[in-house]
Amino acid sequence: MLLDETSLFDPSLLQELDWSSNTVSFSPAISPSQPGEGLVLRPLCTADLDRGFYKVLSELTVAGDVTEEQFKAQFEHMKKSEDYYVIVVEDTNIGQIVATASLIIEHKFIHACAKRGRVEQVVVSDVYRGKQLGKLLVSTLTLLCKKLQCYKITLECVPNILEFYKKFGYSTSDEKHAVLVL
Numbered sequence: 001m002l003l004d005e006t007s008l009f010d011p012s013l014l015q016e017l018d019w020s021s022n023t024v025s026f027s028p029a030i031s032p033s034q035p036g037e038g039l040v041l042r043p044l045c046t047a048d049l050d051r052g053f054y055k056v057l058s059e060l061t062v063a064g065d066v067t068e069e070q071f072k073a074q075f076e077h078m079k080k081s082e083d084y085y086v087i088v089v090e091d092t093n094i095g096q097i098v099a100t101a102s103l104i105i106e107h108k109f110i111h112a113c114a115k116r117g118r119v120e121q122v123v124v125s126d127v128y129r130g131k132q133l134g135k136l137l138v139s140t141l142t143l144l145c146k147k148l149q150c151y152k153i154t155l156e157c158v159p160n161i162l163e164f165y166k167k168f169g170y171s172t173s174d175e176k177h178a179v180l181v182l
């Protein structure tokens with residue numbers, strides 16, 4: 001059996017986030033530990049390949065077709081590096097992944113060997129949009145990035161999504177890049 005429930009990173013990192021220092025408001029209140037009825041927010045595991053992980057990614061871009069072997073090998077590479085934090089929301093009522101986002105840690109020589117985070121592949125499945133899950137994912141990764149002692153977070157997106165990121169305090173230097181200094 002190639003695919004299993006092993007987490008990409010330590011799940012306790014999500015549980016230990018200081019949600020009270022979150023800068024956006026949620027109404028009704030949701031959090032990483034309580035994302036909504038039947039929903040669970042957690043690190044990616046390889047079994048998520050059979051729970052529609054690629055289907056969700058394909059709502060963002062060309063996700064491609066991969067074998068279990070390819071997926072497992074990429075997962076193992078990411079896990080070993082300890083710099084990839086892919087989170088998913090599973091709807092446990094249907095056993096499907098309905099949202100995902102990634103934080104990648106980049107190591108630098110500048111700023112006294114600092115680390116910076118990159119937020120990528122933020123996507124909420126069509127019928128789950130407008131339920132604050134996008135906001136939950138980005139808030140979670142922002143707090144996680146801070147906890148991992150990064151000095152800033154950057155991301156790239158199309159111009160019409162910039163307004164979404166401004167909610168979290170990201171500022172923009174042009175039409176497709178946003179930055180948040182932590």
Ligand SMILES: CC(=O)SCCNC(=O)CCNC(=O)[C@H](O)C(C)(C)COP(=O)(O)OP(=O)(O)OC[C@H]1O[C@@H](n2cnc3c(N)ncnc32)[C@H](O)[C@@H]1OP(=O)(O)O
Pocket residue numbers: 059060119120121122123124125128129130131132133134135136155156157158160161162163164167
């Ligand atoms: C770095 C990257 O990955 S960029 C790629 C971003 N992803 C995509 O473009 C994929 C397609 N889109 C999606 O998956 C979703 O629409 C997302 C991720 C952009 C937003 O997720 P949702 O769960 O629908 O958003 P959520 O319900 O949390 O909305 C939060 C707030 O953002 C606003 N918002 C939602 N989508 C957008 C948008 N496309 N542009 C601007 N504002 C938006 C909402 O109005 C809401 O505002 P409020 O808090 O004032 O009421």
